[in-house]
Amino acid sequence: MKILVCITHVPDTTSKIQFSDNNTKFDKSGVQFIIGPYDDYALARAVELKEQLGASLTVLNVGEVETEPTLRKALAIGADDAIRVNTFPKDSLFVAQQIAAIAKQNNYDLILMGRESIDFNGGMVHGMVGEMLGMPSVSPVMKLEIEGNTVKMAREIEGGKEYLEAKLPLVAGCQEPIAEWKIPNMRGIMSARTKPLQVVDPLEESNASEVISYQLPPAKGAVKLVDKDNVEELVRLLKNEAKVL
Amino acid sequence: MSVLVYIEHADGSVKKTSLEAVSYAKALSEKTSEGEIVAVALGSISSDELAKAGSAGASKVIHVNDDKLSSGIIQAHAEAVAQVYKQLGAKTLILSKSSLGDAVAARLAIKLDAALISNVVDLPDTGSGYKIKRSIYTGKAFAETVVNKEHKILAVKKNAVDLKSDGADAVIETVVLELSADNFATSITSTDKTTGDILLPEADIVVSGGRGMKGPENWGLIEGLAKELGAATGCSKPVSDIGWRPHHEHVGQTGVKVAPSLYVAVGISGAIQHLAGVNSSKCIVVINKDAEAPFFKAADYGIVGDAFEVLPKLTEAVKALK
Ligand SMILES: Cc1cc2nc3c(=O)[nH]c(=O)nc-3n(C[C@H](O)[C@H](O)[C@H](O)COP(=O)(O)OP(=O)(O)OC[C@H]3O[C@@H](n4cnc5c(N)ncnc54)[C@H](O)[C@@H]3O)c2cc1C
Ligand SMILES: Nc1ncnc2c1ncn2[C@@H]1O[C@H](COP(=O)(O)O)[C@@H](O)[C@H]1O
Numbered sequence: 122m123k124i125l126v127c128i129t130h131v132p133d134t135t136s137k138i139q140f141s142d143n144n145t146k147f148d149k150s151g152v153q154f155i156i157g158p159y160d161d162y163a164l165a166r167a168v169e170l171k172e173q174l175g176a177s178l179t180v181l182n183v184g185e186v187e188t189e190p191t192l193r194k195a196l197a198i199g200a201d202d203a204i205r206v207n208t209f210p211k212d213s214l215f216v217a218q219q220i221a222a223i224a225k226q227n228n229y230d231l232i233l234m235g236r237e238s239i240d241f242n243g244g245m246v247h248g249m250v251g252e253m254l255g256m257p258s259v260s261p262v263m264k265l266e267i268e269g270n271t272v273k274m275a276r277e278i279e280g281g282k283e284y285l286e287a288k289l290p291l292v293a294g295c296q297e298p299i300a301e302w303k304i305p306n307m308r309g310i311m312s313a314r315t316k317p318l319q320v321v322d323p324l325e326e327s328n329a330s331e332v333i334s335y336q337l338p339p340a341k342g343a344v345k346l347v348d349k350d351n352v353e354e355l356v357r358l359l360k361n362e363a364k365v366l
Numbered sequence: 367m368s369v370l371v372y373i374e375h376a377d378g379s380v381k382k383t384s385l386e387a388v389s390y391a392k393a394l395s396e397k398t399s400e401g402e403i404v405a406v407a408l409g410s411i412s413s414d415e416l417a418k419a420g421s422a423g424a425s426k427v428i429h430v431n432d433d434k435l436s437s438g439i440i441q442a443h444a445e446a447v448a449q450v451y452k453q454l455g456a457k458t459l460i461l462s463k464s465s466l467g468d469a470v471a472a473r474l475a476i477k478l479d480a481a482l483i484s485n486v487v488d489l490p491d492t493g494s495g496y497k498i499k500r501s502i503y504t505g506k507a508f509a510e511t512v513v514n515k516e517h518k519i520l521a522v523k524k525n526a527v528d529l530k531s532d533g534a535d536a537v538i539e540t541v542v543l544e545l546s547a548d549n550f551a552t553s554i555t556s557t558d559k560t561t562g563d564i565l566l567p568e569a570d571i572v573v574s575g576g577r578g579m580k581g582p583e584n585w586g587l588i589e590g591l592a593k594e595l596g597a598a599t600g601c602s603k604p605v606s607d608i609g610w611r612p613h614h615e616h617v618g619q620t621g622v623k624v625a626p627s628l629y630v631a632v633g634i635s636g637a638i639q640h641l642a643g644v645n646s647s648k649c650i651v652v653i654n655k656d657a658e659a660p661f662f663k664a665a666d667y668g669i670v671g672d673a674f675e676v677l678p679k680l681t682e683a684v685k686a687l688k
Contacts, residue, residue: 132503134619134638134639134642135638135639138503138506138507140507158619158620159620213472213482214475214481214482217476237468239503239504239619240502240503241484241502241509242484242485242501242502242503242504243468243472243482243484243485244468244469244472244484245468245471245472245475245482245484246472247472248440248444248468248469248470248471248472248473248475249472249473249475249476249482251441251472251473252444252472252473252475252476252477253476255548257440257441257551257552258440258441258469258472258473259440259469259552260468260469261465263613276465277465277613277614278438278465278466278557278559278614279376279464279465279565279566279567279568279614280376280559280560280563280565280566280614281557281558281559281560281612281614282557282558282559282614283437283438283554283556283557283558283559284554284555284556284557284558285552285553285554285555286552286553286555287551287552287553288551294469296620297613297620298613328514329481329482329513329514329515330481330483330511330512330513330514330515331511331512331514332509332510332511332512333497333510333511333512334509334510335502335507335508335509335510336499336507336508336509336510337506337507337508338505338506338507338508338645341663341664341666342666344652344662344663344665344666344667344668345666345667345668346662346667346668346669346670347667347668347669348669349669349670349671349672349675349676352669352676352679352680352683353683353686355651355667355669355680355683356680356683356684356686356687358667359628359649359651359667360687363628363648363649363666363667365571365627365628365648365649366595366628366684366687
């Protein structure tokens with residue numbers, strides 16, 4: 122059994138988002154980068170499955186050299202080896218093409234991703250890779266068990282969940298509570314230094330879309346406070362001023 | 367030419383967000399002269415419900431009345447929509463972001479060799495090229511994106527355009543498609559869903575409670591206000607982590623992203639990860655006993671006070687309004 126987990130290298134969820142170069146570049150100053158939170162859930166579940174089934178576990182990132190510490194962290198959490206496709210991840214189609222190419226060479230039985238990246242929030246790469254490989258794709262998956270060749274899953278839907286079954290191979294976009302995030306221990310961190318991290322060249326670029334500029338939302342005005350003993354005033358404001366009632 | 371809209375339904379009703387997608391398509395077509403708006407609906411649903419797509423702006427609804435499509439099997443839905451799209455000779459597909467919509471759109475992008483742009487918040491600018499604004503970094507920023515492909519799929523965020531209801535009757539055409547067995551490789555064995563409630567991602571008003579509500583036994587206060595407002599209920603992540611509320615109610619970075627007209631947050635501190643899920647709301651009201659709670663900085667209106675005192679009074683005041 123071979124498992125692939127695709128991880129993003131994204132700003133920490135508390136980061137202040139800013140842009141530079143006349144709003145054409147993401148400003149990395151003071152920003153700490155992490156494994157995408159949903160990818161971290163996927164990785165945590167993959168480590169559990171690896172232990173349970175004796176599977177091999179590879180992590181993959183499409184990104185430039187700066188993402189290597191994030192891949193090393195995934196190795197410290199429990200992946201056996203890492204692959205980095207050495208290119209800027211310019212859009213989801215391009216990223217999906219790179220992932221599908223690696224997957225075709227290595228015949229993974231299970232490909233886990235996060236439900237969405239937290240930079241572009243597309244929630245698309247898993248479906249694209251599934252279609253490219255002719256495999257089912259399921260997202261957002263909040264529970265995933267493997268019994269022989271069968272995958273049993275729970276998927277979040279509006280207002281609840283649905284339970285599904287499919288056969289391996291399969292692509293899944295994961296979210297909590299599929300597993301608890303794992304924090305690397307000292308042994309993991311030591312061993313991660315010597316685990317293999319392979320750098321491969323990208324396929325030719327597709328040109329489906331391109332970001333030309335970024336923009337921040339307009340600053341919020343000051344809050345209007347209403348006295349706690351005068352809640353009728355709040356209702357009036359919501360009705361007459363904000364016009365939302 | 368025409369623009370195709372994928373519409374979803376839940377328990378026999380067309381989703382409001384899907385109707386918004388129809389209104390978006392209509393506004394788009396008025397701008398780009400892409401012709402008539404055709405909606406496609408899969409699985410069993412009544413013609414009265416389908417007719418709502420007409421009021422929202424569609425001139426035709428293609429109904430693939432195949433019961434196998436009544437549940438949202440991702441691959442099968444993608445294949446069915448792809449067939450309809452190709453038969454129509456459309457160049458643009460519009461859908462509303464949702465758990466199923468996202469999953470279906472991704473596969474469609476490959477099937478149709480289309481560019482897929484998600485989290486679209488506005489109509490495209492077609493002055494020179496095709497530029498579109500989408501929300502990124504979980505609502506913390508926007509990206510102006512140029513689309514270079516002939517075929518386009520736009521996954522539209524809630525509130526990108528106003529829902530229209532002044533359209534005419536749509537022609538409903540029932541079609542039969544050939545869908546091979548591979549498209550049904552995943553099977554849905556059961557669903558576990560609260561019915562009758564207003565769905566959180568669709569809701570126009572949301573009342574959310576945080577750890578300040580002290581325990582699940584106090585949720586009657588949240589539900590009481592929600593009921594008077596016709597709102598859905600939400601919660602912060604710790605609240606669903608401890609099991610006070612179900613996971614699908616958790617709002618934020620790792621939960622549901624909502625975009626209601628009114629978001630009422632009670633006993634929620636306003637951590638940045640929570641704000642990421644609510645920052646597209648039109649108006650935010652915060653009730654918190656701590657005047658220093660960070661949520662007040664992101665709020666339009668606020669009450670500094672104890673939720674257990676304020677909520678019953680507020681519920682009464684809303685009731686008195688009617
Ligand atoms: C990667 C990551 C992702 C995350 N994703 C999310 C997410 O998606 N959604 C999310 O919500 N959180 C998320 N979090 C957690 C987030 O950081 C906060 O811990 C969480 O939002 C706090 O929840 P809370 O406001 O309910 O609780 P607290 O921070 O404990 O705040 C409780 C608030 O209630 C107020 N209060 C107490 N008693 C009363 C009373 N009687 N009346 C009125 N007010 C009262 C207090 O003043 C306080 O402000 C995430 C964290 C991480 C690290
Ligand atoms: N550059 C990347 N490298 C590796 N995996 C990625 C990359 N971008 C996205 N993914 C995976 O695809 C998932 C969905 O991403 P997205 O479609 O961008 O929301 C993420 O949670 C990751 O698991």
